[in-house]
Amino acid sequence: MSNTHYAHGLGNELKLPDWPGIRMPELQRVLAQFPTAGVPQHILWHSPRPFSAAAEVRTTRGILFVKRHHQSVRSISDLAEEHKFIDHLRKKHLPVADILKTQDGETSVADDIWTYEVHQAGRGLDLYRDSPSWTAFRCPAHAFAAGTMLANLHKAAADFHAPPRHTRLLVANYRIFGTATPLDTLAAELQGRPALARFLTGRPWKADIRERLIDPFHPKAFALLRNEPSLRTHGDWHASNLLWSSPGEASTVTTILDFGLSDQTFALFDLATAIERNLISWLDAERGTPPVCNLEQLDALLHGYSSVTPLSNEALNKVSALLPLVHADFALSEIEYFAGILSNETDALIAYDLYLLGHADWFRQEGGKKLLSHLNELARQTA
Template sequence: MSTQLTGLELVGDIIREHYDLGEVQTPRPLEGTHQRRHRKMVVETSSGVFVAKTYKNDPITIDALYFQHHLSHHLEQNGLPVARIQPTRDGRTFVTLDTWCLELQEFIDGHCMFVNSTTLEISGSALGRFHQVCQGIPVPPRDTRKWRFSEVPRDIFERFYAMALQERNDAIVKGHYENLNLFLKQATEALDIDKRYAFETGLIHGDWHGGNLLFQGDQLKAIIDLEFAGDGCYLEDISYAV
């Protein structure tokens, strides 16, 4: 099949062709989200509201989608809330076209996590449960030593310190700087790349933060954005969460 992505109406036509959802309205862009890696759209249908996401059609992306959808189903089966993937008419989890793919997932009516003692406890418990239920399942290859956000750019830190001194050049500011500097030095030594094999690894979310946890009030409704999930250090998830 040869189809080019030319507009929202075309996406609607593809959905009507491949899904049994009754009447399908023309999709609209999903507000409040970036559209860098792929397009995200809201689709209203007779069967409910969904989020449509488009991806490039290449072997790496296809393999990643299969893994993400398998992981999403696994999490749901183990009691963790997710945005369910809507199957196509022929039972697949996404539509494959010539140069792009289309995925439909359940639209979650919620908001990003508001930080308070209750939501922090819920987030921590959910992350621990995520790590627990994912032990032993196959994971895509990922260099577990190359942790995201593990290196602090020293030049940026020094610029922040210089800006702080312009506002308040006293012993308190200098004391905070010395304490932070000592912490960064100790952290750099503890997380040296040659020592990272000492930390326990497994399947991690890879992007665990409040923007990827959808809440209704203080109730967690969905864990989203599994694109960075893979083999990694549990400490990476924990440190990014806090």
């Protein structure tokens, strides 16, 4: 196997990864701390996902998925919060990957500047392993299956009780834009988020956010969503974070992966995130083509969800109001990651211009208006 692998960037092209790939010597050190791991034999695959390094590894006891984080991104306590939620879902018979434990019962270990977690390989086919976020399902049937499993996750999470994630970095939530005064909330948070504060200094961020996110979308979203029941949610419900029973249209979801962005939000936030992640062709913009929403797959996703938890006209109106803002808190976190952890001003600016602001702008253009109109029509039909 070549020592060179590539990672997903912010656009269509693969790039050299921000983090060095996992190698055999570190696997030998790390897996020795997990009694059930076995001895590593071969690295089968390097994940192209950003934000961390991960690899599929064959050992003398089977196939494992090893994920390595820089400690400034995820500490042992950060991972423990994720793993506690995964363990709860497992006890509720949700299909999640088993997490290996050390002899001391820990689910992650530190080594030098890194933090490692080790999972058993999930059951099923990794049909979307090379698909970046913002790419669609293969077919409407997969969208239906994903919607069904998302609703099952929300039912299983209903009695999970834990505080919000302690980290503000690379988690998906609605902590800022879900408040009555997002600009004031963000300004107060900047005191404890110096990298984000440095990036925003000298930019007209207050005017940008007010004119392009708050004024067009926030009053309606806040009025409709201010009392949503709190729920621990997945935060990154994309086809590539699911394993599948078969390649065809009869496929069902067999394993749920990657709870790294998970945080305390509410069910409709996760549903809106699933629409934003899978069904809007954001990457078309890089090719000079306006993004569009796959409305057939949107209907299938919503029908799948409704087959478990019916969506009322009120719920659909809330999703419509939330969609232009559902990305915004995470976009700020991504800016903080690029500007602070990686010192990558170029990608931080892309995240600001094209992600934070640009995705909101799209909802005032033809494609976005068509999506929101479609949801509003579904709501009228449901009433």
